[in-house]
Amino acid sequence: MGRYRDINEGLAYLLLGVFLVFILPAMLDPYQLSLFSKYISMAFVAIGIVLMWGYGGILSLGQGVFFGIGGYLIAMFLKMEASAPEIPEFMVWSSMQALPVWWVPFKSFTLTVIGVFLIPAVLAFVFSYAIFRKRISGVYLAIITLALALALSVWIIGSQGQTGGSNGITDFTTLLGMDILEDEAKEILYFVQLGLLLLVMLIASFIIRTRLGKILIAIRDHEDRVRFSGYNTALIKAFVFTVAAVLSSVGGAMYTLQVGLIAPSVVGVMASVEMVIYAAVGGRLSVPGAVVGALLIGYARSYLSENFPESWLFFLGAVFILVVVAMPKGLAGLAEQIMARTTSKESSL
Amino acid sequence: MNIIIMQMFGGLSLFTILLLMAIGLAIVFGLMGVINMAHGELMAMGAYITYLVALFFQHYVPSLLDTYIIPAIICAFLVTFAFGYFLERSFIRFFYDRPLDTLLATWGLSLILQQLYRTIFGAQEVSVPLPGWLDGAWQPVAGMQFSLNRIFIIGLTVLVTVGIYMLLYRTRWGLKVRAVTQNRAMSGAVGINTNKVDALTFALGSGLAGIAGSVFTMIGSTNPGTGQLYIVDTFIVVVFGGVQSLVGTVLSAFTIAQSQTTLEYVTSGSMAKVAILLLVICVLYFRPQGLFASKVRR
Numbered sequence: 001m002g003r004y005r006d007i008n009e010g011l012a013y014l015l016l017g018v019f020l021v022f023i024l025p026a027m028l029d030p031y032q033l034s035l036f037s038k039y040i041s042m043a044f045v046a047i048g049i050v051l052m053w054g055y056g057g058i059l060s061l062g063q064g065v066f067f068g069i070g071g072y073l074i075a076m077f078l079k080m081e082a083s084a085p086e087i088p089e090f091m092v093w094s095s096m097q098a099l100p101v102w103w104v105p106f107k108s109f110t111l112t113v114i115g116v117f118l119i120p121a122v123l124a125f126v127f128s129y130a131i132f133r134k135r136i137s138g139v140y141l142a143i144i145t146l147a148l149a150l151a152l153s154v155w156i157i158g159s160q161g162q163t164g165g166s167n168g169i170t171d172f173t174t175l176l177g178m179d180i181l182e183d184e185a186k187e188i189l190y191f192v193q194l195g196l197l198l199l200v201m202l203i204a205s206f207i208i209r210t211r212l213g214k215i216l217i218a219i220r221d222h223e224d225r226v227r228f229s230g231y232n233t234a235l236i237k238a239f240v241f242t243v244a245a246v247l248s249s250v251g252g253a254m255y256t257l258q259v260g261l262i263a264p265s266v267v268g269v270m271a272s273v274e275m276v277i278y279a280a281v282g283g284r285l286s287v288p289g290a291v292v293g294a295l296l297i298g299y300a301r302s303y304l305s306e307n308f309p310e311s312w313l314f315f316l317g318a319v320f321i322l323v324v325v326a327m328p329k330g331l332a333g334l335a336e337q338i339m340a341r342t343t344s345k346e347s348s349l
Numbered sequence: 350m351n352i353i354i355m356q357m358f359g360g361l362s363l364f365t366i367l368l369l370m371a372i373g374l375a376i377v378f379g380l381m382g383v384i385n386m387a388h389g390e391l392m393a394m395g396a397y398i399t400y401l402v403a404l405f406f407q408h409y410v411p412s413l414l415d416t417y418i419i420p421a422i423i424c425a426f427l428v429t430f431a432f433g434y435f436l437e438r439s440f441i442r443f444f445y446d447r448p449l450d451t452l453l454a455t456w457g458l459s460l461i462l463q464q465l466y467r468t469i470f471g472a473q474e475v476s477v478p479l480p481g482w483l484d485g486a487w488q489p490v491a492g493m494q495f496s497l498n499r500i501f502i503i504g505l506t507v508l509v510t511v512g513i514y515m516l517l518y519r520t521r522w523g524l525k526v527r528a529v530t531q532n533r534a535m536s537g538a539v540g541i542n543t544n545k546v547d548a549l550t551f552a553l554g555s556g557l558a559g560i561a562g563s564v565f566t567m568i569g570s571t572n573p574g575t576g577q578l579y580i581v582d583t584f585i586v587v588v589f590g591g592v593q594s595l596v597g598t599v600l601s602a603f604t605i606a607q608s609q610t611t612l613e614y615v616t617s618g619s620m621a622k623v624a625i626l627l628l629v630i631c632v633l634y635f636r637p638q639g640l641f642a643s644k645v646r647r
Contacts, residue, residue: 059449059452130634131634134634134637135637136633136634136637138448138449139384139448139449139452140588140633140637142384142449142452143581143584143585143588144588144630144633146581146584147581147584147585147626147629147630148626148630150581150626151622151623151626151627154619154622154623154626155619155620155623157619158617158618158619158620158622158623159619159620269577269580269581270577273456276453277453280453310464310467310468312464313460313461313463313464313467314460314461314464316457316460317456317457317458317459317460317461317464318457318461319457320453320454320456320457320458320460321454321457321458321461323453324444324447324450324453324454324457325443325454328450
């Protein structure tokens with residue numbers, strides 16, 4: 001069975017790679033391509049959720065928090081680049097006199113990039129290690145993380161002068177002097193993002209295949225036994241929570257670059273729960289599945305809300321229910337079943 | 350002095366609203382252990398039923414418009430009760446042993462209900478006329494005002510809470526509910542129809558959500574996203590109080606409401622909310638079983 005899985009996953013990687021690298025850029029015009037870049041940024045989050053939820057059994061409904069941290073950090077950098085040497089105009093409108101202190105470090109690109117990785121990592125680790133040591137898990141963790149997502153979005157909307165409020169941070173065009181809204185730059189960004197995505201996918205697939213991956217599965221299925229065997233399960237769970245948080249943050253940073261704005265709507269409760277469904281649709285146990293799930297749901301959202309705006313929430317709601325009721329392993333599970341059936345037929349011949 | 354009393358009244362009013370919101374969930378989530386993310390949409394359903402009843406009175410019996418709120422609350426309860434019963438039988442009962450899946454599935458349900466409200470009632474807010482006898486304020490001393498609809502809500506909450514307490518702790522049916530909560534297999538063995546008890550308990554929790562929704566129309570307007578707005582707060586109240594403890598829910602709603610109104614006095618509304626959420630998370634860190642959990646053997 002293990003070999004089947006490896007073959008299947010290899011096949012999925014290959015198909016996905018051909019689709020994203022060759023077919024999509026050839027078929028789509030730059031505007032549509034940038035839409036897909038947006039969905040790909042969500043794929044980072046979905047991969048994190050596969051590791052954390054599919055393998056670790058930790059359902060966090062607060063991934064929007066880390067997505068928002070990454071997204072807002074990059075947006076702060078871009079905004080200050082756009083408005084330098086003045087302070088950003090939304091601060092002026094809210095009659096702020098000077099830049100808030102916590103904005104200052106992100107004038108530097110290097111510090112911003114480090115921040116995108118380090119800040120969510122530290123926050124996620126400290127938070128989750130504390131929580132897991134108290135053995136808070138399951139539904140309670142879901143509710144607590146949901147409360148975090150709510151708190152962050154309420155805070156962002158409430159502090160107009162420091163965060164841009166409900167409009168978010170918008171109106172920036174250049175990254176280190178390069179115009180990111182231009183078609184050519186968008187294409188370059190698309191491929192940069194693809195490269196990063198591939199790297200992340202490989203790392204995730206690798207983690208799953210190491211001993212750590214095995215222990216994660218064991219924790220998911222029977223945490224007490226793993227603890228009694230002498231493992232510090234809280235530490236392992238905190239580690240995977242942290243990895244997922246960093247992936248979310250990277251996704252958020254990519255999102256800001258691709259879309260050209262960040263707003264609290266991608267941080268809050270709705271967005272955070274939606275992120276879980278990307279992983280669930282693709283298959284909570286499959287890394288390529290998560291990417292496919294993010295692309296599919298993202299595409300369905302744009303397509304349906306453009307053509308049949310009434311139907312989008314019906315569709316999304318139905319997907320939530322369908323995944324839980326009919327296909328707990330998502331599309332990847334479906335594909336695996338089909339593969340297993342065809343190969344077993346071949347071998348029986 | 351006046352300020353302090355008004356402040357306390359504000360807290361009391363928020364307390365009753367939080368409690369009304371949370372008491373249905375305390376039964377569904379606390380007693381039964383079902384994570385119903387569509388609970389907020391059940392409140393919205395109650396609110397829309399109230400709106401419909403108000404419309405009905407306006408068109409057919411305008412002379413009795415002042416009294417519509419009473420039948421509206423009853424209708425809201427009955428409709429959401431029936432819907433909850435149907436929901437449990439057709440949907441929820443298949444997920445009893447998979448709490449996280451219940452969470453996702455009911456979230457899906459909540460999205461569908463939201464869109465349904467939007468399709469039927471439109472995306473804009475709807476509001477109902479406030480009955481004349483609830484409009485205005487009671488002014489015992491100059492400078493002190495207690496708005497009548499808030500007093501009405503406080504009274505109703507007391508009524509509902511006492512009613513639920515009596516139902517759960519003083520009736521035979523309540524005994525069955527508590528028995529099933531504590532030991533499902535044993536309750537079944539002594540002849541309690543646990544399926545029926547489950548369905549009715551869930552329906553009761555849903556019906557209470559309907560009452561809460563109905564009451565909300567008196568203090569604000571309703572839109573399709575109303576339920577989404579309240580759901581996290583509602584869960585926080587229940588978890589903070591300690592699940593499986595109705596008294597805990599009451600105390601938790603009181604604590605949260607009083608601290609929120611006090612904080613709102615010092616800082617802005619949204620900052621107060623953020624502070625409360627973070628505070629609750631911190632407290633839960635030290636007491637994961639909730640503030641007022643009763644000691645139960647597992």
